[in-house]
Amino acid sequence: MEQPAPRGMTVAEFFAWDDGTDTRYELVHGAPVAMNPPLRRHVVITMNLVRALDARLRPPCRAYAGGGVARSDDDDEYRIPDVLVSCVGSGERTFDEPRLVAEVLSSSTEKEDRTAKLDFYRSLPSVEIILLIWQDARRVEAHTRHGEVWEVRSAIGSGAVPLESFDTSLPLDEIYAEV
Secondary structure, three states: OOOOOOOOOOOOHHHOOOOOOOEEEEOOOOEEEEEOOOOOOHHHHHHHHEEEEHHHHHOOOEEEOOEEOOOOOEEEOEEOOEEEOOOOOOOOOOOOEEEEEEEOOOOOOHHHHHHHHHHHHHHHHOOOOEEEEOOOEEEEEEEEOOOOOEEEEEEEEEOEEEHHOOOEEEEHHOOOOOO
């Protein structure tokens, strides 16, 4: 049954809320925000990234598409990165201790992904690497945590994105295959 979204929702309340549709939502500062379905390029890049990461990760680490992350059930934010890597078990609705998160940028989400979402991911203590991936250009921006400092590197055109904490790198040719 459709329920109006309460104001100032927590993550726990968000999981209990149902709008009566199949719409996917993120929780942003206590309010549900609908997510647009991704374009084909977005889907291809996301799946390429999952395959490339899984081929390089050592168990128990795994790459996941479409899973959500939150700081706690009492918090007011729940985000769904395009891809995440976790090396520990997960909860029923969230992935615990993500070490890498990735967002495939689109014209409609780029500003939010590069500001509020980036800040949220940086606030997660377990996150070591954040990848921002352009879908209309061969460009990946890697934000890597070194203690309290974030280093930003870009790979444009060709080359590879270093993933230091996983002792590997991702070639842009694999990320952008068939795009």
